[in-house]
Amino acid sequence: GAVVSQHPSRVICKSGTSVKIECRSLDFQATTMFWYRQFPKQSLMLMATSNEGSKATYEQGVEKDKFLINHASLTLSTLTVTSAHPEDSSFYICSASFTGGTDTQYFGPGTRLTVL
Amino acid sequence: EDQVTQSPEALRLQEGESSSLNCSYTVSGLRGLFWYRQDPGKGPEFLFTLYSAGEEKEKERLKATLTKKESFLHITAPKPEDSATYLCAVSHLSGSARQLTFGSGTQLTVLP
Numbered sequence: 001g002a003v004v005s006q007h008p009s010r011v012i013c014k015s016g017t018s019v020k021i022e023c024r025s026l027d028f029q030a031t032t033m034f035w036y037r038q039f040p041k042q043s044l045m046l047m048a049t050s051n052e053g054s055k056a057t058y059e060q061g062v063e064k065d066k067f068l069i070n071h072a073s074l075t076l077s078t079l080t081v082t083s084a085h086p087e088d089s090s091f092y093i094c095s096a097s098f099t100g101g102t103d104t105q106y107f108g109p110g111t112r113l114t115v116l
Numbered sequence: 117e118d119q120v121t122q123s124p125e126a127l128r129l130q131e132g133e134s135s136s137l138n139c140s141y142t143v144s145g146l147r148g149l150f151w152y153r154q155d156p157g158k159g160p161e162f163l164f165t166l167y168s169a170g171e172e173k174e175k176e177r178l179k180a181t182l183t184k185k186e187s188f189l190h191i192t193a194p195k196p197e198d199s200a201t202y203l204c205a206v207s208h209l210s211g212s213a214r215q216l217t218f219g220s221g222t223q224l225t226v227l228p
Contacts, residue, residue: 043221110157110159
């Protein structure tokens with residue numbers, strides 16, 4: 001149980017294009033999903049908290065117009081990187097926690113974004 | 117502000133050589149302390165949640181313990197497949213959301 005999937009696992013795009021990453025909780029409902037970014041040899045950096053049916057809450061320094069988050073259902077959240085640039089290249093990971101459950105977050109396998 | 121510090125940054129063990137990883141934390145009202153394992157190029161895998169001082173949890177060769185200031189992840193007779201980065205995190209409230217603050221991790225290498 002508690003399986004979270006991400007799609008795609010790897011994406012390469014040209015500078016200026018937009019990329020959408022999907023995060024799904026496969027066997028549970030998640031009122032809250034989280035989006036993280038991880039640079040090589042570093043720990044996870046929280047970008048935003050995504051709540052089903054409401055606007056996402058972004059961490060300080062994260063551009064909400066650049067990283068669009070939509071949490072349309074209890075099992076799906078999407079992150080769209082708009083007008084991507086090489087500095088947006090990174091490993092993006094989502095997580096989800098059970099609706100009404102503990103604070104435990106279950107993580108997806110991550111998406112490697114490379115912007116050329 | 118919540119802080120999580122993990123030590124050592126890196127640890128190399130011989131197969132079968134037991135050791136411990138440390139996670140010290142400063143948090144206003146601990147809601148939970150979490151241990152995850154992360155393999156290169158993958159998302160973190162949940163291992164344990166600890167809620168109160170004195171609590172212990174075990175899974176195969178791993179045992180996590182919690183005090184009021186720190187947590188230890190004990191690895192008994194490790195195998196090469198235990199090689200990974202181990203992350204510690206604490207839970208706190210931000211608005212209505214329960215967020216995790218992560219430490220920088222301990223990179224464990226177990227040599228055959």
